[in-house]
Amino acid sequence: MGSFEVSSLSKSFRPGAPVLSDLSFRYEGAGAVGYLGPNGAGKTTTLKLLVGLLRPSTGHAFLNGIDPMVDRKSALWDVGALIETPEPYPTLNVHEALDTVGRARGLSPDDVDREVDRCHELLDLPPLGQRIGWLSKGQRQRVALASTLMGDPSVLLLDEPTSGLDPAERVVVRRLLNRLKRDHLLLMSSHQMLEVTEVCDQVIFLHQGRILLKDRVDRLAGRIRSRQVDVEFEHPVAPDAMEALRPIATEVTPLSERRWRISFDGADATRVHLLELCQGVGPVLQFAHTSLVLEEAYLELIPQNADDA
């Protein structure tokens, strides 16, 4: 089983302007860790430091216990990394681009072919003979993702893995990541809270280069009092009918004809009462807050104007 660790890690590109300050965390075994924070928080910088694309100003990063600054080849041996937007040479075709990765990771030519076929099946890759330069952004992203899986490394570092993918492709990738996390260790940075909620077991919130919070997603649900629920009714509900929730709902927002987002004070007793009122409006198919926990935690932890900073 793999591991990744950063220890007292700091990085400054200019004196007095640290991008990361004294970052420490360690994970090992299998599972998925979500790495969240606004733009400029230092997520990608952390991933770059982990794979040795950047040198730490102070501290160390370790992949499977090996510092990539000391022994890059050994540190990256069992690691697949998708950082920023990887671009294989546009002149090469899909198979050639993946072949180089597979052979560099020690696969025999036969195993390279088998791995390419596996990735083709997992990610619905474009035709293997097609040149990279002719692919769409989404297709290129899938090829890049396939390159991280070649040779089945135990640690996967994924920076916005579904960036550039259409909704159907995102579902495929999310499903894949959910499968992979059972016997791989994933570190995944993302702005997609739903994606992180669906995939990750643990989260790290980063803001201005510092860790604000590290916790398990299920524990976070207990720590953050969810003030919103998504309700799905069996039949379309008119806005007038939602007036029945007025005594306890602070705001109702239609998400579709049958789905509504309801804001309330967050107390468990209120939530029970809210469910009863909703059942009065019509048959309820879903009454859930889980997909919103991370988003609410994010908004609670990160100053609201952080994205503008």
Added chain:
Amino acid sequence: MIPIRTDPPGPAEAGAVPRRRVSDFEQWGIVTHHQLGHYLRTNRFYGLLGFVVLISALSLAFEVDAGIAAVRVEQLYRSSEYLSNFLASTGLWIILAAAFFGGDALSVDFSTGAGYYMLVLPIRRPVLLAGRYTAATLVTLAVVGVYYLFGAVGGIYFFGAPSIPWGLLLASLGLAALFALAALGVAFCVSAVIRSPAAGVLITVLVLYVGFTTLQAVVELAGIEPWFSLTYAGGAMAAVLDTDFVHVQAIPLGEDQYYTIWAATVSEGLAIMAAYVAVFLPLSAYLYQRKESTG
């Protein structure tokens, strides 16, 4: 009873894949193959090759048009003289090839997403550099080889195959290979420093061709042998075929005034080129190793 599925449905299982440690030497081969596959499909390779073929074919056509007798007279009835003159532009082709294939060979990792594809692989950077350097040398030699082929064809046509000094021609090609290694060393060094690929290509041409040629002329005016110049050393590629080779020539400018011109001897050329390789290649590796992906 409803069956409880503990293994939810999903895509094919990621099975354990047998992997073996790959030596640096093997990875050098993998990177060379990868880079060569790229170079051989680039427009710049076919553009340069086409240009060399066009210029060589035109030169040959003009000479054929002038006639065998005229060419023989002009070249003092010596095939070596003919080859030495024909191949005098080899340095320029090599510099262009070095700029095209080396000027952005490393900067591409820090200015495009290519680095995020290759630099996250378990390959040491010096190995990546070595593979790219080898591939760049091979494509440069392919371009130069075509030029030499035209020279040899011309030599055979005008002087006959038995009169061609094949050994010397081979020695000249060997010197061209060393010159290519040296020029690519400089180009890789530029590429390790400059971030923009286009600027890397341009600066390599400016440094190797315009810069060295100008500096060479200036120091010669001052009466100093330009022993530090790679383009000066490149003269050895033609000098090895030149039977009337003169190392130093003093051209009278007026009363008691001379302009001295130096031509690199073969041993001098070899030493300068080797020194360039010895200095610039490790320097490129050092700079590449230190470079960060800050973009």
